[in-house]
Amino acid sequence: MTPKSTGSRAELRANQTAAIKVVARRLIADQGVADLSLREVSREMGMVSSALYRYFATRDELLTALIFDAYSELGAVVEKAESKIARGDTRARWRAACAAVRKWATSHPHEYALLYGTPVPGYLAPNVTIAAATRVPGVLGRILSDDVELHPRRRLVDKKAAVDVRPFLQVDALTPSMPNVAPEHFVRALMAWTNLFGTVSFELFGHYVGSVTSYRQFFDRVVEELADFAGLA
Amino acid sequence: MTPKSTGSRAELRANQTAAIKVVARRLIADQGVADLSLREVSREMGMVSSALYRYFATRDELLTALIFDAYSELGAVVEKAESKIARGDTRARWRAACAAVRKWATSHPHEYALLYGTPVPGYLAPNVTIAAATRVPGVLGRILSDDVELHPRRRLVDKKAAVDVRPFLQVDALTPSMPNVAPEHFVRALMAWTNLFGTVSFELFGHYVGSVTSYRQFFDRVVEELADFAGLA
DNA sequence: TCACTTTGGAGAGCACTGCTCTCGATTTTG
DNA sequence: CAAAATCGAGAGCAGTGCTCTCCAAAGTGA
DSSP states (O other): OOOOSSOOHHHHHHHHHHHHHHHHHHHHHHHOSTTOOHHHHHHHTTSOHHHHTTTOSSHHHHHHHHHHHHHHHHHHHHHHHHHTSOTTOHHHHHHHHHHHHHHHHHHSHHHHHHHHSOOOTTOOOOHHHHHHHTHHHHHHHHHHHHHHHHSOOOOOOOGGGOOOOTTTBOHHHHGGGSTTSOGGGHHHHHHHHHHHHHHHHHHHTTTTTTTBSOHHHHHHHHHHHHHHHHTOO | OOOOSSOOHHHHHHHHHHHHHHHHHHHHHHHOGGGOOHHHHHHHTTSOHHHHTTTOSSHHHHHHHHHHHHHHHHHHHHHHHHHTSOTTOHHHHHHHHHHHHHHHHHHSHHHHHHHHSOOOTTOOOOHHHHHHHTHHHHHHHHHHHHHHHHSOOOOOOOGGGOOOOTTTBOHHHHGGGSTTSOGGGHHHHHHHHHHHHHHHHHHHTTTTTTTBSOHHHHHHHHHHHHHHHHTOO
């Protein structure tokens, strides 16, 4: 391959790195992670397979970069969708955030599976990835927290729910995401988050086949139930 | 390989088929599905790789058999655990069923991932597999149904929950699993099922890292919340 | 400016994979 | 007892991730 036009070395390197990720993402979107082959990526880029290793030391390293990008994109999409709603309408924000998750997931099923399906065996996410992965639960937590702040009232009257969560939750780590939410309500917050992604995963991974006829309507209903469950106004 | 001692051809074939699955399961349990190689299976069995194709036409066919077996085992384990509790104590049955799911999942993480992680791209479960996969939700549904039958009382007072589910749920398919549960409550039943597996998946797939310190205690709390949410006595 | 170092693509090669095909030996069947 | 079905062995093909060496181009310091 002849060298690309002009540009400093660092620039060219950044461009190539980005180009590789673009091609790899498209291949994953088309055929899933399992069938992603470095050689196919290199072929599509008109370079030889070994050249690719100048940019990513291993297949897993490329995948890690793609996982990070996908988390970031999903996080940005959800943040943007939610930010368009008036801050006080916490339920509408909740709906918008959940809908954005499902919309991104259904339009990027293979990338969603990359994030929320089976992790690579022995794979441990680097901190930077964890930060990106936290954006969506961060949005959900902020909505709940804002709801507590803006619509104060008695919450979670069921005394069973007022359990001391310190023995099993990392309260210090969760509090910053939802400063106004009382720790007793963290379990329900985590459950709402879990249920949201569980519902999307079950839809995409085929576990609802035979039970659900309209995923869209089922999902919307679930979102309302979750909002109630989490104590939204 | 010299022929195994005695036995009719059909017998030997059944034995070999079973032996292959045993070896493959062990390899998956050790290193996950991604690293399962037919050649390694055949090597461990002392046969040549091509001979394996007399029993399974393709890697996916072997995986399908293993998926079916795993669903069946999980189903049997949960059914057994739940059946030990007095029929009237529906909440204890609920706890037992949920605990059995988590116990099996945490002691068979790779097999759990095979069932509830990323599905093989383009893979469509045969009917027989779907039947096996339905056993656990069947147990959960039966518990809810028995609870309605044995502890009749006003349920789901929140009028929002009394939504007509016919536009988006396959009521006919769901009713047999929980004959006494009113269709308006099917959404919560599906959500409880989803949340149960979502919680287990999030734990095993690492999404709770940093948030949960004692998965066992968190899970137990979630199970109680789900029982309440689904309307159990 | 010019020697020196760094970069990164090309190409060959290794060990591995799923899968196919042919060839016999053995077993079952009519 | 001959014909047919079965099934393991072995060679082989196309593909994989990854390593290594080679070499031209680009950047660097005196």
